[in-house]
Amino acid sequence: MGKQATEMLKGILEGVVLAILSRRPAYGYDITARLRAQGFSDIAEGTVYALLVRIEQRGLVDVEKVPSEKGPPRKVYTLNGRGQEYLDEFWRTWALLTERLERLHDAGTDDDTEGEG
Amino acid sequence: MGKQATEMLKGILEGVVLAILSRRPAYGYDITARLRAQGFSDIAEGTVYALLVRIEQRGLVDVEKVPSEKGPPRKVYTLNGRGQEYLDEFWRTWALLTERLERLHDAGTDDDTEGEG
DNA sequence: CTCACTACTCAGTGTTACTATCTACCAGTA
């Protein structure tokens, strides 16, 4: 992975984490593991925790502290209504973006077809 | 359009501009117009020019100054070999990302289907 | 000269992901 992937993740990683949380509540360490299972293998733990702080401050998730058997208490994040709305908007924006990129890619693999007038 | 779109553009706008240049050489003002025609209607001109400076400094494009009939001389940008390589890698990275996001979206719209454990 | 369009430049700002480091709890080992 190069720098491109890192830059592309900006604004997307947040949606990805919210999507993971929409499936079921989770805590930071767990989310990091899930991200890796989803193919996002290079995500630093520090990145995830910083992101969680952000979405918490924006009120997109509810937080609950739960004691752990194997370490310090876990902060379990649950997607709330606002977070769900934000996630829906994320998917809409993502769909728009992919649509445009696909058109651009098709036009590129082909040669030249446009009518900007 | 909200803040989400802005953040998602990071790392993507660059690829988009390179893709536009891969179809034919163009200059800044023209690229801005093309972006808008492609659906990226909210891109600020300043953003495009800054991006062009960046890709020029990285040696992804060749630049030629061409006199204009209606204003100051144009800086015409042409994708070079290095830029083409970079663009190819961009599309590969993009494909990987869309694949992962699609999986995530499917898993989300459905309910629960996974076996990482 | 002023206005409008074309064309490019630059300083400053906010957001984001990465790196590296630190705190803290528990179990196994010496």
Add this chain to the structure above:
DNA sequence: TACTGGTAGATAGTAACACTGAGTAGTGAG
């Protein structure tokens, strides 16, 4: 007690990027 390793989270500093807003400069119409 002290050391190691896995679990769990917090934080300071850095690099990259898109946006805002202003400015410079050339051409043609009024």
